[in-house]
Amino acid sequence: MEKKCDVYTSEDISRFVDTELSSNQCRAFEHHLSLCSECSRLFGQYKGLSLAFSRHTHKTAMGIATLHLEHKLEQKIQCPEKKLYQNISGLFGKNLYLKLAGIAAVVMIGFFSFDPTLLGTPSGPSAIINSVDTEYTSVMIIETQKEKHTIIWFSEET
Amino acid sequence: MAGFETTAHKDTEQDLVERLKKGQKQAFNQLVSSYQERLFKLAYGITLDREDSVEVVQDVFLSVHHHIQTFRQDSTLATWLRRITLHHCLNWKRKWKRRFKWHHRSLEQENDFEPAQENFNDPELLFREKQLEGALMKEIQALPEKLRLVFVLNAIEGLSYDEIAETLNIKKGTVSSRLHLARKSLINSLELNEK
Numbered sequence: 001m002e003k004k005c006d007v008y009t010s011e012d013i014s015r016f017v018d019t020e021l022s023s024n025q026c027r028a029f030e031h032h033l034s035l036c037s038e039c040s041r042l043f044g045q046y047k048g049l050s051l052a053f054s055r056h057t058h059k060t061a062m063g064i065a066t067l068h069l070e071h072k073l074e075q076k077i078q079c080p081e082k083k084l085y086q087n088i089s090g091l092f093g094k095n096l097y098l099k100l101a102g103i104a105a106v107v108m109i110g111f112f113s114f115d116p117t118l119l120g121t122p123s124g125p126s127a128i129i130n131s132v133d134t135e136y137t138s139v140m141i142i143e144t145q146k147e148k149h150t151i152i153w154f155s156e157e158t
Numbered sequence: 159m160a161g162f163e164t165t166a167h168k169d170t171e172q173d174l175v176e177r178l179k180k181g182q183k184q185a186f187n188q189l190v191s192s193y194q195e196r197l198f199k200l201a202y203g204i205t206l207d208r209e210d211s212v213e214v215v216q217d218v219f220l221s222v223h224h225h226i227q228t229f230r231q232d233s234t235l236a237t238w239l240r241r242i243t244l245h246h247c248l249n250w251k252r253k254w255k256r257r258f259k260w261h262h263r264s265l266e267q268e269n270d271f272e273p274a275q276e277n278f279n280d281p282e283l284l285f286r287e288k289q290l291e292g293a294l295m296k297e298i299q300a301l302p303e304k305l306r307l308v309f310v311l312n313a314i315e316g317l318s319y320d321e322i323a324e325t326l327n328i329k330k331g332t333v334s335s336r337l338h339l340a341r342k343s344l345i346n347s348l349e350l351n352e353k
């Protein structure tokens with residue numbers, strides 16, 4: 001059976017941990033802590049939670065901080081999306097008919113690839129069953145919508 | 159002395175903001191190196207995912223780069239960055255690409271961090287510390303977002319109740335009760351796990 005202190009609530013202790021009590025309340029509570037084992041236990045637990053969480057995030061952040069963020073941001077700031085758009089728009093030069101033909105081809109390919117009855121091939125994946133990441137490879141098991149195929153996707157980074 | 163340091167800090171920050179507004183590349187790099195660790199901690203505390211927090215922090219700095227002209231300096235640069243980070247973290251979950259994220263990284267893997275130097279010679283203590291942190295992170299992940307936000311701002315950023323209330327636009331009493339509830343809930347769950 002858990003004992004409870006009659007003088008202070010657990011919210012008072014939580015506020016004491018954060019030094020949010022007035023200086024008078026603080027002094028009184030400090031004195032009480034030396035007498036009440038329940039409050040002392042809870043104080044230790046509350047303090048420990050914040051410390052453990054802070055320690056864990058600090059260690060994780062230290063690991064992340066070595067990722068040369070400045071360099072990555074510099075690349076992103078140079079607007080790669082814009083360049084990509086410029087490349088695509090300039091793909092067929094200035095010829096209007098070629099551009100229209102290109103758009104029509106993209107629409108046709110999209111139409112056939114989304115309707116499996118036209119080409120007799122299974123449609124796109126509907127669910128990812130499982131995936132595994134290792135340092136060099138990635139494997140993904142996918143279920144397709146109608147044919148219930150299981151596809152194993154595998155890649156190896158060089 | 160403290161006042162002098164504060165004034166000096168303000169001057170440095172003022173100078174940094176002015177240089178950022180002029181579009182100086184060096185100023186932007188200075189901003190990134192000064193704040194990245196702090197923002198990573200905050201973003202990781204909320205997302206609890208290394209990759210997500212990297213993406214969020216990158217987006218925060220890009221956002222700062224694009225919108226620095228709108229920064230009126232009503233608050234400090236750190237406060238402004240914190241607000242942007244919180245905004246990005248909360249929106250991150252709603253982004254479409256998250257739904258298509260297929261790779262899986264377990265929390266156990268996340269917890270595979272380097273041992274603390276001070277406990278390096280005591281494997282038992284190190285093991286217990288790792289166990290506690292692993293269990294704690296799982297419970298924090300299960301906390302409702304409202305409670306977790308308050309807990310993170312308190313534990314990671316070390317903000318006072320007034321500052322948390324201002325950041326999240328809630329009452330000081332609400333901060334106190336949410337923080338208390340978060341702690342109580344975490345302790346209860348951890349104790350239940352131990353039994």
